[in-house]
Amino acid sequence: MSDLHLASIPTKRSIGWKIYFVILTLLAIFGFVGIFSKPNVGYPEYVNLLTYLIGTVGLAGFVFNRKIWKPVFWRYFVFLDLVISISY
Numbered sequence: 001m002s003d004l005h006l007a008s009i010p011t012k013r014s015i016g017w018k019i020y021f022v023i024l025t026l027l028a029i030f031g032f033v034g035i036f037s038k039p040n041v042g043y044p045e046y047v048n049l050l051t052y053l054i055g056t057v058g059l060a061g062f063v064f065n066r067k068i069w070k071p072v073f074w075r076y077f078v079f080l081d082l083v084i085s086i087s088y
Helices: 015-035 043-063 071-087
Strands: none
Touching: 015 043, 043 071
């Protein structure tokens, strides 16, 4: 029996994930800049942008195979982001 576990085997993400990450990062940057140029921006837009930016950080960790925070945080964050997205 081998002591190797699937979690210890490094995985390489495809170029498609990296392109997706770059596109979402650019959208986040433009959204961040655009949100401050509009006078009637409210609390929901700031919350939505904040969750979008945190999600982009999580996507970067996934795409570049880096552990960013604990997995339990990302499980709760995905649920929270889903709730915020639906209610927005």
